[in-house]
Amino acid sequence: MLSRSLLPTPLGQLVLVHDEDGVLWASEFHDDPAAIEASLARFAPGTMVEADVPLPAHLEDAFRGYFGGAFDSFDELMTGRFGTPFERAVWAALRTIPAGETRSYAAIAALLGDIGKARAVGAANARNPLAIVVPCHRVIGSDGGLAGYAHGLARKEWLLRHEGWRPAQDPML
Structure with a gap:
């Protein structure tokens, strides 16, 4: 099962979809829910997503770091394996x-x-x-x-x- 969390940013809410291990599967701006659904349908078809789950600390730290000027904050971030x-x-x-x-x-x-x-x-x-x-x-x-x-x-x-x-x-x- 995947979880969905919201993160406020200077550019609007980001929706972050992650698994229980904190692996990031999707990040899209909240004003584009169709993009989130399309990503999940394509890369994780049939996967249930639990909404409004607290964001794992390491994901929050990575995004806050980026918006704070630490542009290498995503370097070690684990992401789901998807795409051709x-x-x-x-x-x-x-x-x-x-x-x-x-x-x-x-x-x-x-x-x-x-x-x-x-x-x-x-x-x-x-x-x-x-x-x-x-x-x-x-x-x-x-x-x-x-x-x-x-x-x-x-x-x-x-x-x-x-x-x-x-x-x-x-x-x-």
Whole structure:
């Protein structure tokens, strides 16, 4: 069984879905319950979710650390194993982008060995069930624009600026 907990953040409530061992399965903003349901249906079909469970301390500490400026607070966080092999490769690549920097979809595709898969990288990015932990907000368009973010471009820009991103100094641009 999975549990659902709410965590207030500067960007609104986050819904965190975790198991009894504190492994994180999903993190989505509360204003997008359909994304949570879609993630769970895809990655944990038929799983019962107990609502409004106290958040395990280590998960709360990790998220509070991130919002407090400790951008490495998710490094040791255990997450559920889900996604296709390609999606997992994309998500692992996203976790290598340093806070305050961005990469294009094409750059991630090239890193994975096939620049022609930039659209597939974008699709995998869109299916990321772990908002902020797997930093899909650090992926931008090849033109440097803040392209696509399931949680809204204002949140994407806020997260990037929180991490110290300055467009004129970005090595991607």
